[in-house]
Amino acid sequence: MQQDERGGKVTIVDIAREAGVSIKTVSRVINREEGVGEETRARVQALVDRLCYRPNVSARSLSSRRSYLIGAIFMRVGAYHYVGEVQVGAMRACRRAGYHLGVEQVRPPEAVGGVQGFAEGLRDARFDGVVLTPPTCDDPEVLAAVEAAGLPYVRIAPHREFERSPYVFMDDRRAAREQTLRLWNMGHRRIAFIDGPADHGSAERRRQGYLEAMRDRGVEPRPEWIAKGEFLSLSGFNATEALLRLKERPTAIFAANDEMAVGALAAAAKNGLSVPRDLSVVGFDDTPAAEAAWPRLTTVHQPTAEMAEAAVEMLIDGFGDERFRARVTARKLGYRLVQRDSAAPPSA
Amino acid sequence: MQQDERGGKVTIVDIAREAGVSIKTVSRVINREEGVGEETRARVQALVDRLCYRPNVSARSLSSRRSYLIGAIFMRVGAYHYVGEVQVGAMRACRRAGYHLGVEQVRPPEAVGGVQGFAEGLRDARFDGVVLTPPTCDDPEVLAAVEAAGLPYVRIAPHREFERSPYVFMDDRRAAREQTLRLWNMGHRRIAFIDGPADHGSAERRRQGYLEAMRDRGVEPRPEWIAKGEFLSLSGFNATEALLRLKERPTAIFAANDEMAVGALAAAAKNGLSVPRDLSVVGFDDTPAAEAAWPRLTTVHQPTAEMAEAAVEMLIDGFGDERFRARVTARKLGYRLVQRDSAAPPSA
DNA sequence: TCTGACTAAGACAACGTTGTCTTAATCCAT
DNA sequence: ATGGATTAAGACAACGTTGTCTTAGTCAGA
Incomplete structure (x- = not known):
């Protein structure tokens, strides 16, 4: 032989x-x-x-008009941590089904080329379908380009137009509710919330979850307990300083993302408070910063990789189904509360 | 028409x-x-x-035996921040030359499949060449698999066997030297260093740079100024606590990576020291954690995206050159000192 | 025993490029 | 004018699959 x-x-x-x-x-x-x-x-x-x-994939796709390639679309490949997570999950699903993963970037608005260059890239990458990650999944131009290319697509955690395509998501509101109740059940009653940017869908859902939990327990949070934030650590720092100056100082702070929670930790330290002894701080997302922080952040794990995996699965399952776009489906994935070292019962 | x-x-x-x-x-x-x-x-x-x-890329590659696909190989796509950075740079170079980027993962050793599955994936992905990122660029099995597949490759920041393939790198030693001198020039004299894991090449080079700078200025660092670390925030925290207990306490701490620097910030806060007023802390790498930290970390920017870009360029330039592997070349990229808020002249 | 339906397998032409030859035309030095 | 280079362009066969027909062969029912 x-x-x-x-x-x-x-x-x-x-x-x-x-x-x-x-x-x-x-x-x-x-x-x-x-x-x-x-x-x-x-x-x-x-x-x-x-x-x-x-x-041979080339011969195969030339003949069958399928590329066996799934595209993952990002706004800034370098900026967010979840880019890596998404890829992990997407690759898992791809490999299972004999597909491969390609990466495409919509240049952020400030860059030259913009959606134009993206549309071109889309065309000759010849994906069989694409997965759109936030914020591309809510960008009208991107959606238009993908649809113009005739590509089936699944969105991850979209904020709007849920009927426009299949998508996967997690229940931010409910997770935030549980995160709040976890603090409540430790004995915290004065729980403050650091909000995210106003136009950010997930921030809004998280705030709603917080409010819902508090009201469930018969407490209407005072307006000054809800601090504005921008999803950046400095805003978390400033918000926390303000919260700590209140005469009835909160015993726990729930920041709508990990980065702001890190800022909150810094503010606590600056004010001579030991976390979690004097103040509990919890975050949301479970990014690497949560692990890197000191003390390590108690947070909520967002199942990014799993969402991407599910998205690719839905995409591949839908191939061959002419009415793919029409048959809009959604898949909800579970979060997971991550217990680390930044939250404890109030000492008072 | x-x-x-x-x-x-x-x-x-x-x-x-x-x-x-x-x-x-x-x-x-x-x-x-x-x-x-x-x-x-x-x-x-x-x-x-x-x-x-x-x-049509399929037709083209079927006929020409080129896939116009460059592979980026990672150990854990999800774990490190630089995965995203590498992709940004690699995509830039790819797009310029009409190539596309594929992502492949060597499952980390603990996972099933291991290098086996990777070799299979390599085979049917049909890359024209690949870029190996640390730590895959020093993994004998990975190198063997890539060479067995007959693929040209360029390594990013390898630690060993520099003669084995073309590679790109940055001068960690020199960057660490400058970082140290920056503290020196602010007026710091008692500068401590938090080391990385013993087997980590870049950690070693950074330590050497620190030592070199100190000796250049006529100071032989005391052994207790060089603290062991593990590149994790907790180890930075512990190392810093130890350093702060010294009778002649350092006025500045240089951590070999940002994560440990974040731990150092936490330790400083816990000990009632305000950074940078009472203690300066600097890191290395310029990861998002450095931006997220409070105060924002003064650090050294590692040009990850640019290194990947250069690697892909070298790869593409080398295509058609039979002696690609033989003609080993290297490209050195520049770092950049990033001035933020965690270092200042000593107050004393 | 014949017919029609079904099954397993093959023949052959795409698929859209690029590689290798060949040809026709032009040019320059003889 | 003549021959050898040089240049621009075309003819034609790959490349390695899959899609669409077609063909034997088998089996059940009349």
Whole structure:
């Protein structure tokens, strides 16, 4: 069997010759199509395994008009931590289904090229479908470009137009509610909340969850307990300083994201408060900053990788379904409360 | 001109017909090959632009045996921040040269599949070449798999076997030296260093840079000024607590990475020291944690994206060069000191 | 035994490029 | 004018699959 190594490239022809069948039959076996006898299928499959045959993706996609490529679309590949998380999950789902993952970037608005360059890239990348991550999943121009290219797509955590495409999401509101109740159940009653930017959907949902929890427990949070924030650590720092100056100082602070929680930790330290002894601080997202912080942040894990995985799954499942876009579906994924070191019962 | 929109797909045949030339001539124009007259070239190019023709990558790679795909190889796509940075830079270089970026992951050792699955993925992804990021760039099994696949590759910041392939790097030692001197020039004399893990090449180079700077200024750092660390925030915290207990307390601390610097900030706060008034803290890497920290960390920017960009450039430039592997080259990239808020002249 | 329906498998033409040859035209030095 | 280079462009066959037809062969029911 010297042809195993003929230049390292084993083609479908080699398998067919060796098995004594036509290449079409081999093709049928590989693609799990019907029309092949039990015994023939086994013989071909064995040969495929033995010779380590892998179909040539270019030939395959040229012929079948499928690229076996899923695109993940980001606004700034470098900026957010979840880019990596999304890719992990997406790659998992891709590999399971024999697909590969390509990465495409919509240049942020301030850059040249903009959505133009993105549309071009989309065209010749020839994805079979794409997954849109926030904030691209709510950008009208991006959506238009993807739809113009005729690509099926699934959105991750969209904020708007839920009926426009299938999507995956997590229940921010409910998670925030539980996060708040966790503090409540520790014995905290004066719980403050550091809000995110006004136009940020997830920030709003988290605030609602906080409010809901407090009201559930019969407490109407005072307006001054809800501090404005910008999802940046400095804003968390400033908000916390203000909160600590209140005459009835909160015993716990729930920041709408981890970064602001880190700022809150700094403000506590500056004011001579030891966390969690004198003040509890919790965050949201479970980014690496939460692990890096000191004390390590108690937070809520957002299942980013799993959401991406689910999105790719939905995408691949939907292929071949003409009414893909029409049959809008959604999948909700669970969060997970992460207990670390920044929250404890109030000492008073 | 209604054939512009024939199903949205413009092929080389359309251009050829419209221009009244053979498809081969169009192909020559597109690939900037010679053998086409000035006037013909212009006419074809105009048509290409007008009809928005983009070559079909599958057909192209099937025929030319090139995939126009560069692979970026990571150990854990989700774990490190620089994954995103690397992709940004790599995509920049790819797009410039008409390539696309694929992402492949070597499952970390503890996962099933390991290098096996990676080798398979490599095979059918059909990259034209790959860029290896740390720590995959020093993993013997990964290197073996890539070489077995016959793929040209460039390594980013390797620690060992520099003669084995082209690579890009930055001068950690020199950057650390400058970082140290920056503190010195502010007036600090008792400068402590928090080291990284013993087997980590970049940690070692940074320590050497620190030592070199101190000795240049005629100071032999006392052994107790060099604290062990593990590149994690907790180790930075502990190291700092120990340093602050010294009778001659350092006025500045240089942590070998940002994460430990964040831990140092927390330790300072816990000990009632205001940074940078009572203690200066500087880090290294310029990760998002440095921005998120409070006060924002003065650090050294590692040009991760640029290194990836350079790596992809080297790779693409090397295509067609048979002796690619043999002609080992290296490219050094510059770092940048980032001045933020965690370092200032000593108050004493 | 014949017919029609079904099954397993093959023949053959795409798919949209690029690589290798070949040809026709032009040019310059003889 | 003549021959050898040089240049611009075309003809034609890959590239390695999949899609669409077609063809034997088998089986059940009349």
